[in-house]
Amino acid sequence: MxxxxxxxxxxxxxxxxxxxxxxxxxxxxxxxxxxxxxxxxxxxxxxxxxxxxxxxxxxxxxxxxxxxxxxxxxxxxxxxxxxxxxxxxxxxxxxxxxxxxxxxxxxxxxxxxxxxxxxxxxxxxxxxxxxxxxxxxVQGWEMRAIEQPDIENVIRGPKDSFTETIRTNTTLVRRRIRDPNLRIITTQIGRRSKTDVVLTYIQGIVNPSLLDEIKKRMDTIDIDAIIGSGYVEQLIQDSWWTIFPTIQETERPDRVAAALVEGKAAILVDNTPFALIIPANLNMMMMSPEDSYLRWVGGTIARLIRFGSSFAAMLLPSLYIAFTSYHPEMIPFGLAIAIAINREMLVFPAYVEVFLLELSMELLREAGIRLPGPISQTIGIVGAIVIGTAAVEAGLVGPIVVIIVAFTAISSFVVPTVSLGIAIRQLRFVFMIAATVLGIYGVMLGLLALLGHLATLKSFGVDYLSPFAPLRIRDLKDTIIRMPLPSMHTRPLSLKTQDPDRMDDERQDDLQRGTDSDKY
Amino acid sequence: MINTRIKNKSAQLIVLTVITFMLIMGTGCWDRLEIDDRALVLGVGIDKPEHQKKESGSETKEIPKGGLPKYSMSLCIPVFTNSSDSGGGEEEGGGGQQPDRWILTSTGNTIQEIVRIYANRSSRMIFFGHMKVLVIGEQVAREGIADILDYFTRDVDAHGRIMVVIANGKAKEILDITPYEEDYSPDYIEKLLQEGKGGASKIEGDMVSLLKSLTSSGNAVLPRVRAGSKSDAVVGGSALIKDYKMVGWLGEWETSGVNTIRDKVEGGSLSIVAPGTKEELMSIRLNNVKVKRDVTIKAGQPIFKIRIFSEGEVVEKPQSVGVLSSELLKEIERRVILEMQHRSIATVTKLQREFKADVLEFGDLLSKKHPQYWAQVEKDWDEKYFPKAEVLVESDAKIRRVDVTR
Structure with a gap:
């Protein structure tokens, strides 16, 4: 038989x-x-x-x-x-x-x-x-429905996000890329948890040595349980001591799909609504999927705002400390007088003011996450009133510092990747200390050190600052400015993909359509 | 090497880090001073002292010949205290209340001496980083401004954008003005100088261009400021500096001549006698003045050629002048040409005959075009060669618009 x-x-x-x-x-x-x-x-x-x-x-x-x-x-x-x-x-x-x-x-x-x-x-x-x-x-269990993304929301674009169920998540990706070359490779990791960890990539695009490196690192994981994708991230990332994330996390399937067709790989972990995109660089963490959905001018403006505000989120409080305590000549005269007048009523030096308010801002932010919805609003109002008004009236902090801290807080929410936002928040305090001790000189030293550090970072063999350093002019099309879509006909050079072209060269005619329209 | 004794690699690293950190820390921190602990000096006025009375707290021990210290310096410092009426700066810019300022005056033989006295009189650190104007009284200017400028070029906080002006009278009177439009008199003076910068009768008075002019020839023109009343000042005309000493005044008309020849004019207005009338005046507003300067040497004598091209529009005309025909416009243009020529030539003549001071940057031009010749004449330029130099002024003008009347 x-x-x-x-x-x-x-x-x-x-x-x-x-x-x-x-x-x-x-x-x-x-x-x-x-x-x-x-x-x-x-x-x-x-x-x-x-x-x-x-x-x-x-x-x-x-x-x-x-x-x-x-x-x-x-x-x-x-x-x-x-x-x-x-x-x-x-x-x-x-x-x-x-x-x-x-x-x-x-x-x-x-x-x-x-x-x-x-x-x-x-x-x-x-x-x-x-x-x-x-x-x-015959699997079938109670699961959360596909919902709107919580933190990576967009206005124009798909509104689905990953859930805790791995099969749902892979389906969300599969539905976007109906290519037999899309590979979904599942391994069980975790001696006790036996968690499904899915490596997904597009065969024929992805750089094979990148794939080997990912697989090699995933094989070295030996842990009792993988509870979330953060575990995997921390166990395979390049360096543990940097504050910058070298792997990007996202809850958006469209972001994963876009990364896959670019030649990146993604890791999905069961029970986690966050996928990991590998490799990551600073530039892609500053992007929102929305940039690609909007027309290019809108996308470019959004990016300019984002890059600008991330610098503001990092440097503004430290610049305030440096200017008021070391270099008042750098402040325009009218503003200098205004600052001096309201600083006159305060007892603390500028850095104490700023630290006090920044710390309470962090406190509010942390409390806001933990508190149940309705109460968190109340706390927000109480915090705003107490800190914004009462603290100023009590002479603990000046109104200008309140403005600066508020602006900084808003700016820090503009950073589209949460883990990068956290890194920027941490750096803000480093810069504040540098400004307290050394003024602008300290801030510049810090910036130089930061630049040096970023330049040494790599994510799975890809430079963290690419395409800025090493400079690849062709890749600059999708950085601070976003060029029109037809001009982006190649995949990023830094990824060393097998198939570098995203469009036929003929498609570049789309760019010219506007200029010689009488042809059509 | 320090590290030769430290065998452990990580210990080496720690020592290196500590040393680096200490080096970095050692360079900063000491000059941290909050903005409200500094006395932001907005303006400095320097005069000759008037009274025999010795300032309390003055460190002057030997009174020099003549019995008086050399300078009497006044500072204008905005005052903000946490008294209830300041109210956190809410009233700033609004209401009739004048903001407080403190004009303090001390005497001494050097600027530093006086600044030291201020250190004893003020609870805050004297800070020149926000200084806007340096007003030098006529009397002091006539004795020499080199020493005063030396202090402000050496001071770390003083900067190149400070406006240096000569007061027609006492410098303190200028600082004492309580202007309506601005909160503080130095701010007011600075804005007066900046407003209409391209106009003809105002001189750029900033420290950088002054020092540039002084170091190249020792001569300069500085803006003249006169206290009008308790609440306003007039800027116009200029003081002529020769060899770091003021030698005389130039009126507004002559100043505009200087500006024209130096190619510093962008516009301005001028009045001419209207064609077809005896003495009725009409006004032309110039909005583009281009000047080309050239120098040639003929028989060992430099010949300077100034070509002025002005463009403008008619802004006001007497009623007796009828419709502006093209012939009429031609005539107006001719008169503008004459006026531009006239003011330039008159200025050159005055500078050559009366003051023997080249503030027209002719020496500069010569040194660029004919360096060998300049090397020969540089020493005696002001006294011997400049007064004899031939200056040709060509002029052209175009009236572009006659302005629409409604």
């Missing part, structure tokens, strides 16, 4: 685990011992035409409707309609061929493999006298 192909395929390489016993009683006993007294492990024993059988599944992880209607019901029906005894081998094949109307099916021969599938929501069908177990993919 010829066995179906799947059965043969998985039959050979299952020699290391505990093998499935011929007697079903022993198997059930062993399995119960393995799982302790966990209540969600359901073992349903049935008798089909004189043969003992059992269906194992995890309650909550499986769709019980499929279990009841499509597995148990036909099995029992089989026992009702035909009474004569049946051999285990025959029933096995009948189940494989006729009973289970489930797409993904696996045949296993040892408990290790079985447990892994079982724990991810497969149902196992045991037959007495058979050392092979049919595993049916």
């Amino acid at each position: 010829q066995l179906p192909e799947q059965i043969k395929a998985s039959g050979d390489d299952s020699s290391n685990g505990v093998p499935i016993d011929k007697k079903i009683k022993n198997n059930i006993e062993y399995f119960k011992k393995l799982n302790g007294d966990s209540d969600d492990v359901i073992i349903r024993e049935i008798r089909i035409r004189g043969l003992d059988a059992a269906v194992f599944y995890l309650e909550g992880m499986v769709d019980s409707r499929i279990i009841n209607d499509d597995i148990l019901k036909p099995l029992m029906k089989k026992g009702r309609t035909q009474k004569e005894k049946i051999k285990a081998r025959e029933l096995f094949l009948q189940i494989v061929d006729e009973v289970a109307p489930v797409g993904e099916m696996k045949i296993v021969q040892d408990f290790d493999e079985l447990t892994l599938l079982f724990m991810s929501g497969f149902a196992a069908i045991f037959l007495d006298g058979c050392t092979r177990v049919i595993m049916l993919s």
Whole structure:
């Protein structure tokens, strides 16, 4: 008798685990011992035409409707309609061929493999006298629906975001790239958690050595559990001691899709609505997917604002300290008088003022995340009134500092990548200390050190400051300014992609259409 | 090497970091001073002292010959205290109340001496970083301005945008003005100088151009300021500096001649006798004046050629002048040409005959075009060669518009 192909395929390489016993009683006993007294492990024993059988599944992880209607019901029906005894081998094949109307099916021969599938929501069908177990993919659990992105919202653009379920997430990406070359490679990482970690990329575009590097680093991960994608990020990133993120996280599937077609790779982790894009550089973290959806002038203006405000978020408080304490000649005369007049009423030096207010701003921000929605608004108002008005009236801080801190806070929210925003917030304090100690000289020293640091950073072999340093003029089309889409017909050079062209060269005629329109 | 004794690599790194950090820290911090702990000096006025009375706290021990210290210096410092009426600067710019300022005067033989006295009189550090004008009284200017300028070029906080002006009278009177339009008199003076900068009768008075002019020839023209009343000042005309000493005044008309020849004029207006009338005047507003300067040497004598091209429009004409026909415009243009020529030639003549001082940057031009010749005449330029130099002034003018009347 010829066995179906799947059965043969998985039959050979299952020699290391505990093998499935011929007697079903022993198997059930062993399995119960393995799982302790966990209540969600359901073992349903049935008798089909004189043969003992059992269906194992995890309650909550499986769709019980499929279990009841499509597995148990036909099995029992089989026992009702035909009474004569049946051999285990025959029933096995009948189940494989006729009973289970489930797409993904696996045949296993040892408990290790079985447990892994079982724990991810497969149902196992045991037959007495058979050392092979049919595993049916009947996963179905309560999951959050696809919702609007929380932090990477856009006005014009898709409004879906990743959820906690890996399959949903890969689907969201797949739906955007219907290319057989889109590869979705799943590995289980975590000795105990066995978390699905999906590496996805487009074969034929992505640089193979980048792929090798990612795989190599993912192989080195040895940890008991991967709870979120942040774990993976921290375990494979280039350097742990920099405050800059060298891997970009995103909750937007369109962002992942755009990165994939650019020649990057992405890692999706089960139970995390954040995907990781590899490699990352500073430039792409300053972008919002919205830039590409808007016409190029709008996108460019948005980027100019973003780059400008990220500098403001980083430097404004330190510049205030430096100017008022070291270089008052740099402030225009009228403003200098105004600052001096309201500083006259204050007791603290400028740096104490700024630190006080910046710290309370951080406090408000942190509290705002933790507090439940309605209360957080109240706290915001209280904070604004107390800090904005009362503290000024009490002479603790000056109104100009309030303006500066408020402006800085707003600016820091403009940075589209959360982890980069956090880095900028941390740098702000570094610069404030530098300005307190050394004035503008300190700020400039800090900027130089920062530039040097950024220039040494790499993300999976790609320079962090590219395409600014090393300068690649062709790649500058998509940086501070965003050129019209038809002009961006090549993939970033720094990624060393296999297929550098995004469009036919003919498509560049689109650019000229505006100028010689009489041709059309 | 320090590190030779430290074997451990990480210890080396720590030592290096500490040394670097200390080096960096050692360079800063000491001059941190909050803005409200500085006395922002807006204007400085320098006069000759008037009274025999010795200033209290003065460190002057030996009174020089003549019994009086050399300078009497006044500072204008805005005053802001946390008294209730200042109200956090809310009233700034509004209301009838004049903002407080402090004009303090001390005497001494050098500028530094006086600044030291201020350090004893003021609870804040005297800070020249926001200084706007340096007013030098006529009396002091006639004795020499080199020493005064030396102090302000050496001071770290004083900067190149300070306006240096000569007061027609006492410098303190200028600082004492309480202007209506601005809060502080130095601010007011600075804006007076800046307003209509391209106009003909005002001289650029900033420190940088002054020093440039002084170091190249020792001569300069500085704006003249006169206190009009308690609340206003008049800027116009200029003081002529020769060898770091003021030698005389130039009126507004002559100043505009200087400006024209130096190619500093962009516009301005002039009045001419209207064609067809005896003495009725009409006004032309110039909005483009181009000047080309050239020098040639003939028989060992420099000949300067100034070509002036002016463009302008008619802004006011007497009623007796009828419709402005093209013939009439030609005539007006001719009169503008004559006027421009006249004021230039008259100025040159005055400078050559009366003052023997080249403030027209002729020496500069000569040194660029004919460096060998300049090397020969440089020493005696002002006294011997400049007064004899031939200056040709050509002029052309075009009336572009007669302005629409409604």
